[in-house]
Amino acid sequence: MLNFKSKLPHIQTTIFTTVGNLARKYNATDLSQGFPNFEADPKLLKFVTQAMKQGHNQYAPMQGLLKLRERLCDKIKKLHGQSYDPISEITIVAGATQAIFTAITTFVRKGDEVIVLKPAYDCYEPAITLVGGVIVPLQLSFPDYKIDWGKFKSKITPKTRMVIINTPHNPSGRIFTKEDMVQLEEILKNTNIILLSDEVYEHIVFDEKDHQSASRFSDLADRSIICSSFGKTFHVTGWKIGYCVAPKTLMQEFQKVHQFNVFCVPRPVQHALAQYLEDESRYSQLNTFYQRKRDFFLDGLRTSRFTFTPAQGSFFQLLNYNTITDESDEELAKRLIIDHKLASIPISSFNENNRDDKVLRFCFAKKTETLQKAIDILLKL
Numbered sequence: 323m324l325n326f327k328s329k330l331p332h333i334q335t336t337i338f339t340t341v342g343n344l345a346r347k348y349n350a351t352d353l354s355q356g357f358p359n360f361e362a363d364p365k366l367l368k369f370v371t372q373a374m375k376q377g378h379n380q381y382a383p384m385q386g387l388l389k390l391r392e393r394l395c396d397k398i399k400k401l402h403g404q405s406y407d408p409i410s411e412i413t414i415v416a417g418a419t420q421a422i423f424t425a426i427t428t429f430v431r432k433g434d435e436v437i438v439l440k441p442a443y444d445c446y447e448p449a450i451t452l453v454g455g456v457i458v459p460l461q462l463s464f465p466d467y468k469i470d471w472g473k474f475k476s477k478i479t480p481k482t483r484m485v486i487i488n489t490p491h492n493p494s495g496r497i498f499t500k501e502d503m504v505q506l507e508e509i510l511k512n513t514n515i516i517l518l519s520d521e522v523y524e525h526i527v528f529d530e531k532d533h534q535s536a537s538r539f540s541d542l543a544d545r546s547i548i549c550s551s552f553g554k555t556f557h558v559t560g561w562k563i564g565y566c567v568a569p570k571t572l573m574q575e576f577q578k579v580h581q582f583n584v585f586c587v588p589r590p591v592q593h594a595l596a597q598y599l600e601d602e603s604r605y606s607q608l609n610t611f612y613q614r615k616r617d618f619f620l621d622g623l624r625t626s627r628f629t630f631t632p633a634q635g636s637f638f639q640l641l642n643y644n645t646i647t648d649e650s651d652e653e654l655a656k657r658l659i660i661d662h663k664l665a666s667i668p669i670s671s672f673n674e675n676n677r678d679d680k681v682l683r684f685c686f687a688k689k690t691e692t693l694q695k696a697i698d699i700l701l702k703l
Contacts, residue, residue, distance in 0.1 A: 329452055336444055337671040341655065345665035350658075351695045353684040354665040356492065356638065357559040360689050363604070366556060369594035382589040384581050386414025386565070390596040394565055397599065404537035410570045413580055416587045417562035418522045421549040423449045425518050425566070426484070428579045430455040434483035439469065441672030443492050443520070455483070461674040465631065465642065465681075467494040471505045478509070485510070488520040489534065490527060490635025493669055493683045497527055497634040498534050507539045516572070517542055522551035522564070525608040527635040528616060537567065544569055547576065552595055554637075555605055557687075563587050563595070612637050612686070615693065619686045622697035637687035640669065644680040646703055651678050658682075664699045 341354045352359075361367075385391065391408040399405055406412055415421040422445055430436055432454030438446050440461045447457050458477050462469060487506070489498035498506075510517065519536040527533045536546040547568040553559035568576060598604060619639060620632055628641040647654060651668035658664045666682040673679070686693060 330448055333448055333451075337667060338444075341659070341665055341667060344656065344659050348659050348663060350663040350665045351692060351699070352665045353686070353688060353692075353696050354667050356554075356685050356687065358557045358687040359692055360557065362557040363598075366558070366594060366598050369597045370590050373590035373593035376593075378590045378593045380589060382414070382586040382592055384586050385412070385577065386587070387589070387592040387596060390414060390592045390599070391565075393596055393599040394567075397602075397605075398535075398537055398567065401533075402535045402537045404535075404543050406537075406567050407570065411573050412565060412567045413573065413577055414587055414592060415549070415564050415566050415580065416584050417553060418520060418549040418551045418564045419445045420562075420584060421547075421564060421566040422446065422486075422518065422520060424576060424579050424583065425516075425547045425549070426450055426455070427453055427583075428575050429516050429572075430483050433481065435479060435481040436483060437474070437477050437485045439487060440674045441467075441493055441669055442486070443488060444672065446486050456481070458482070459674045461677065462494070464677075464679045467491065467496045469502060471502075471509065474506075475509050478513070478515070482513070482515050484516045484518055486518045486520065487536075490523040490633075492523070492636050493638055493667065493672055494640060495633025495636050495638050497531060500532075500534050503534045503536070503539050503542065507542045510545065511541050515545065517546040519546050519548045521548055522554045523636040524550055525555050525605045526612050526637055527609050528613045528633065531634060533635070545572075547572055555608060556595075556598070561588075561591055563591055615686045615688070615690075618690065619684070619693050619697065622694065623700060626701050627703060628700065637685055639684050639686055640681050641666075641684060641700075642679070642681050643703070651680060651682055655682055658699075662699050662702075664696055 338355050345352045391412045395406045395408045426449040430453050435456045435458045436450045437458045440459045450457050460477055524533050536542040536548055549566050551564040553561055627646045630641050633639045651670050655666055655668040666684050669681045670676045670678040
């Protein structure tokens with residue numbers, strides 16, 4: 323037997339894997355994990371096939387194909403007014419999770435503090451732990467998941483190296499307002515703190531609201547690494563491809579790590595995405611597409627015993643069940659799968675100290691018939 327000390331001794335199987343395995347075992351309708359159960363646009367799939375047949379099958383440049391980087395920089399300039407250099411300030415990555423891991427690995431050293439807003443997606447904290455950083459959690463309020471900026475400011479110390487934000491937010495579906503971003507910008511001004519902004523749901527914002535990217539705010543943009551995802555935007559989460567933008571000085575360091583843990587991502591997919599992005603409607607209309615799904619799901623639950631606030635963004639909806647049962651969210655999530663054949667995610671897994679607010683997360687990035695099956699089950703509770 324080899325003797326070694328685990329670098330993540332307290333990390334267990336993720337809640338996504340646990341719920342997913344249980345859902346498959348009981349053949350449950352799965353609204354737990356954040357991926358669509360419908361296909362991507364056939365045109366995008368055709369573009370990938372064409373790129374492969376045309377011989378674009380060898381390594382791409384480490385930073386990504388230049389024409390794809392140029393398209394993305396043009397998109398950011400048009401949407402948010404921020405100019406990034408496609409040569410030196412953008413990298414095509416193997417999904418946002420890889421970008422987040424690379425950013426944390428690049429800039430967080432042993433003993434550095436990283437402020438994490440809870441509930442938080444579960445890839446942030448293990449990466450911080452792996453590099454010897456110190457997680458500084460800030461629990462968001464319930465049920466509105468707003469940030470107490472006074473408490474946030476009190477968390478900052480001379481050891482604070484990084485702050486991680488996520489907007490639109492997973493799992494709550496809340497978006498950061500312009501006022502939120504202005505307050506964040508003011509608090510971080512004149513500090514040496516890096517902002518890691520997880521914006522994978524950038525094009526999924528509802529009710530005519532705007533996505534307030536960190537790139538819209540000059541001082542935030544100067545200190546931000548912004549991560550996004552083609553998988554979330556174009557219904558191809560299994561492709562694991564995204565992009566990351568940052569000022570040149572930050573991106574140079576990011577790429578030093580990126581080149582040795584990934585180097586590059588699939589070339590034919592990059593060719594296809596560059597071609598697909600020529601039509602802006604393919605991402606500009608995504609909010610309308612997903613808002614219809616959100617509204618269909620919630621309209622079907624109006625007569626249920628669940629309470630909810632409509633998600634402002636992402637493709638997740640939280641449902642509060644405190645008028646239905648006193649069970650913990652993990653207990654109810656398990657019972658829903660076994661007894662009712664419906665899978666969801668218990669939110670306590672993402673809260674500080676596993677705070678249980680009696681809330682489950684449901685993904686509405688599903689076919690209409692899948693959502694209707696889920697509605698029919700939930701109405702019976």
